[in-house]
Amino acid sequence: MLVLGNGSILGTIGGGSMELKVIKAAKDLMERSDSRLFNFDMTGHDVNDDIGLCGGTLKVLVEPFTRSMQQFYQDLLGQMSDNRKLMVKLSLDTGQTVRVERELIPSRQTIVDNDVDLQDKLQGIFENQKTSAFKYKNQHYLLWQPFTPPVIHIFGAGHVGQSVANLAHFNDLQVTIYDDREKLMTSARFPHAQRVSLEFPINWKDVPKIPEQDFVLIASREHKHDHELLMGILKHPPVYVGLVSSARKWRILSQSLLGEGTPGEAIARVHAPVGLNIQAQTVPEIAISIMSEIVGFYRGADL
Numbered sequence: 001m002l003v004l005g006n007g008s009i010l011g012t013i014g015g016g017s018m019e020l021k022v023i024k025a026a027k028d029l030m031e032r033s034d035s036r037l038f039n040f041d042m043t044g045h046d047v048n049d050d051i052g053l054c055g056g057t058l059k060v061l062v063e064p065f066t067r068s069m070q071q072f073y074q075d076l077l078g079q080m081s082d083n084r085k086l087m088v089k090l091s092l093d094t095g096q097t098v099r100v101e102r103e104l105i106p107s108r109q110t111i112v113d114n115d116v117d118l119q120d121k122l123q124g125i126f127e128n129q130k131t132s133a134f135k136y137k138n139q140h141y142l143l144w145q146p147f148t149p150p151v152i153h154i155f156g157a158g159h160v161g162q163s164v165a166n167l168a169h170f171n172d173l174q175v176t177i178y179d180d181r182e183k184l185m186t187s188a189r190f191p192h193a194q195r196v197s198l199e200f201p202i203n204w205k206d207v208p209k210i211p212e213q214d215f216v217l218i219a220s221r222e223h224k225h226d227h228e229l230l231m232g233i234l235k236h237p238p239v240y241v242g243l244v245s246s247a248r249k250w251r252i253l254s255q256s257l258l259g260e261g262t263p264g265e266a267i268a269r270v271h272a273p274v275g276l277n278i279q280a281q282t283v284p285e286i287a288i289s290i291m292s293e294i295v296g297f298y299r300g301a302d303l
Helices: 016-029 067-080 116-128 159-170 223-233 247-259 283-298
Strands: 036-041 057-062 087-094 098-105 132-136 139-144 151-155 174-179 194-197 215-218 240-243
Touching: 016 036, 016 057, 067 098, 087 116, 116 132, 116 139, 151 159, 159 174, 159 283, 215 223, 215 283, 223 240, 223 247, 240 283
Parallel strands: 151 174, 151 215, 174 194, 215 240
Antiparallel strands: 036 057, 087 098, 087 139, 132 139
16 A cells, blocks of 8 residues: 555555554654554454454554665566566564565575575465465565456457456456447447457357466357357467356357367366356346456465
8 A cells, every 4th residue: 555645545455443543654654764563453352442353463564665666666567567477575674673675586496595494485485376474583574476467358248248347347457358249349338448349150260369367258149159269269278268158058068169179178177157156146246256256266266
């Protein structure tokens, strides 16, 4: 969270009274060059106390946004654009003054430390690509994975495609929509999506190649379109492919794809029927179930 001079913020660390205290602390530190670590107790039991009730404790680092920090994040953004595996190590020495060190970790091999146990711990976290905070020999460590949210390619500009596109934009994702119906492919219906005209019926050989790191949602109007789209996309499957379908339709489509030579491991990557089971009935509810699964997938949830 960035606190500006007038007290306004970009981002959030959770809101509530705790965030207000951190904003005040940040404003108080703006005339100084040092950093501070604040501790918050969330183990209260009385609703009238100023102690949080959520459980656990919280540490918040407040530090000035210096030129060197700005350069660090510019370098970080530059490396993120290459879609490489990347993590950031933040280490805090909390002696009389708080010393902060940041380091970009582009590979497992770059993690070298005189302390072998610490090195093994850091390398293990890097391999799992999970945010992790821990304390080791009087130092606090935070490792986190920066990433560029995926581009979502939606094939089908109907009701579901439109609703998912709007939700995806609301979640800061980039959207590309594909269809052949000009009356649906308008800026009024898709104000935040890139629109690509794709002629239907389509031959799988004409399906555009999707970058491996991107996401695909197939929500076309006919099962024969779904079949050809899957045939083309699964030749070089991206990390996520979702299909709007019933269980029966997917069983028939997957058997057909397998019989026509699509590898079983590629077929197994398809999320069909797509979305989390929240007993969705309406189009917006279906879109919420789909986006919930997509967010859970790229956030590493156990779905």
